[in-house]
Amino acid sequence: MLLGQKPCKECEPAQVNHFVMRTSSYMGLFIKPLLKPLDFFTRIILPPRSFSWFDIVGPRVLRILVFLRIGKFETKPNKSDSDRTRCFWEEATRRGIEMVMYRCGPVKDLFIAKYGKRTICFDGLPRPAGPEATSLYWMDNKPLMRTHFGKAGIPIAEGAHAFFEKRAKEIFHSLTKPVIVKPYSGSRSRHTTIHLETEDEFLKAFRSAKVLSPLALVEEELEGFVHRGALIGGKLVAVMRREPPHVTSDGTHTVRELVDEENKRKMRHGATFHTIADGPEADMELARQKLSWSSVPKKGTLVTLNQKVSRGIGASTTDLTDEIHPENRKLLEKIGEVLADPLVGVDFIMNDVRIPWQSQKRAGVIECNSLPFIDLHHYPLFGKPRNVAGALWDIIFPDSATPYK
16 A cells, blocks of 8 residues: 555565654564563573464454444455455365465454364464474574575575664675675565666766665675575475566567567466566666667667566566576574574575575575465576475475375
């Protein structure tokens, strides 16, 4: 909900309200440290739990709200629900897991699921019962994640975070160019700028990142494609390459002709994938590559039409689960050990997952997500779908496990 705010091109295609996001970031920055001692003493005083109070209280509260006609239960996904909701709900139905979603106006993604004698309540995605991993307090905070991963020897981009422009400029001039700037928290590449070479470009990008958060992260730009690894129960179950809107030249047709042909692909005309967008951003990206719509690049040239990897502007995805090198698998599962959380989406950059990360230039992890979009693996544009929802339900309701592909 934009609440009167005009659409922002830096937030496209997933618009958010700047004030709400910025306020939330400030609250998280200052309130979480204050609550940390309380959490520490709670963990000492209370014994480890094999259950969740939310599972006990949540369903009762939601049923009372529905009884009072404050909201309603829905027993199957509808068209307004996300692909993430659809994929794990459909898998639950296939396994015989009874599930309902509570909806009250814009409030949704609160679920009650029952299998056998056990009932759980969750927000977004289900998680195993028991105490939360301590990494949930820093996993989505990029500066803190950098600190923890650096100590563990996990490759990350050189850089640091800054509140003031003076400090940001010091960081920028200390790094090897190009540089990337992004909000210290958030997702979907909102207000993130890459390919920064000059101070003027950098300061504009720094101010853009500060629109959403108090701190901005300034890093050397890693080299290659953005990839997503899904870790369920600490094990790597799927790997997806996320490609920006692009075409590959055949050495004969113009960029415009190649894009028009790619946009005829049937899967780009559904709810998940979209056609490659033109407009100012595409024009600028072509100019950065010294190309235009009428150019005929050399055969095999990968021509990008945007910097972002959102499917809403024409990005594509390719499953590479069967091709990942053992060293790269080991790296991702080491991240699972460090986080000690059963549900993680890891975003990392490298040129080729079939080559060990140690042999690649500027490869590394960029962020982790405690509420990942598992649907990326269910609905790839290219390659084999991966049933990540099935792997997740396997650890939530093990008795529901059935053979799946």
